[in-house]
Amino acid sequence: MTRLPQALAVLAVLALALTGCAPSTATDTGATDSAAAGTELEPQTLSVYAAASLTGAFDELATLLEQQNPAVDVQLTYDGSSALATQIAAGAPADVFASADQKNLQPLADDGLVGPATVFAGNTLRIAVAPGNPLQIDTLEDLARPGVITVLCAAQVPCGAAAAALLANAGVTLTPASEEQNVTAVVTKIAGGEADAGLVYATDVAANPGRIDGRTPAGADAVIGHYPIAVVAGSAHAEAAQAFVDLVLSPAGQSVLAAHGFLAP
Structure with missing residues (x-):
């Protein structure tokens, strides 16, 4: 598991913009349930963009996913949800986006930049x-x-x-x-x-x-904050991305979130 410094995340977005690379607007992530069913994933780095308040819980969940899938290295980028949404809209190579509210995720959904979102936690x-x-x-x-x-x-x-x-x-x-x-x-x-x-x-x-x-x-x-999570459309690691989302939504994932003080969705 690695954490990508915010400055490097921004540089990645700028690099994509300079080379003319644009994110796919396809709504089908191509994700399957094979990882959850036990199919071994290929070696890859999974990029998860998550709200800063998720740091401790997602560190633990990333480690758990890596234990279940040794070929996967989870790279975590934490920041304010608005900053992360802006980076994804600009073409940042994220595979999963977990926001601290629906407001910052919804424009990405409207533009087809993320797949279906599911609320996975609450906070006060x-x-x-x-x-x-x-x-x-x-x-x-x-x-x-x-x-x-x-x-x-x-x-x-x-x-x-x-x-x-x-x-x-x-x-x-x-x-x-x-x-x-x-x-x-x-x-x-x-x-x-x-x-x-x-x-x-x-x-x-x-x-x-x-x-x-x-x-x-x-x-x-x-005043309860609701946290949605979604696979980024066009992800090059859609299967692993869906595996991470499934883990977050699973009883094991919900137990980790509860241990860190999050409310049930």
């Missing part, structure tokens, strides 16, 4: 604070207190859209110190002392013990 928001919560930040209103440095995801990113909805529902208005392009960046700023608090997913709090603490804000259960 938490207030993230420094370990021990030294500033006693417990509510959404506390995020807007004078002197509290709050960071959020940008509005086009699923965690940012969810944060905006949660704050609007609560009638809380605040001006964040920064708007980050993925939820991992929000966690990093709070853990590093650059911010006092922010809104992240429940799974991010669970994945970062000792780095951040979490508080459940009022109304969190009313």
Whole structure:
């Protein structure tokens, strides 16, 4: 299993654009159930583009797929769903796309750039604070207190859209110190002392013990993020891509996701 740095992923997109390569718009991925049935896959590198909040769970699932199919090397690229969707639309060589919302996947589906999508998990928001919560930040209103440095995801990113909805529902208005392009960046700023608090997913709090603490804000259960996954149309590794999707949707895959704090779809 490997992780492709975001900069290299962007360079790959630029290279495809410069050479005039365009992604196939075929809606038939050509995927089969042979991998699930036990057919051995050919040696190949499978490129999975996934929302940053999926990092821990998808690392584990990628390892599991490689154990089941030793010839397959899963290459993971994590970022904000909007950034990944833009890269796929520009021709990035992704085989699977797992988004943190339907909004960023739908335009790709409308253009025939991904196959049928299936929701595989859900997530809710938490207030993230420094370990021990030294500033006693417990509510959404506390995020807007004078002197509290709050960071959020940008509005086009699923965690940012969810944060905006949660704050609007609560009638809380605040001006964040920064708007980050993925939820991992929000966690990093709070853990590093650059911010006092922010809104992240429940799974991010669970994945970062000792780095951040979490508080459940009022109304969190009313704003649930739904995660869809799809095989990218024209994938050169459609069979392996479908095998990964099938694993995510399987009882074993759902167990891994639940262990990382995700909700059932």
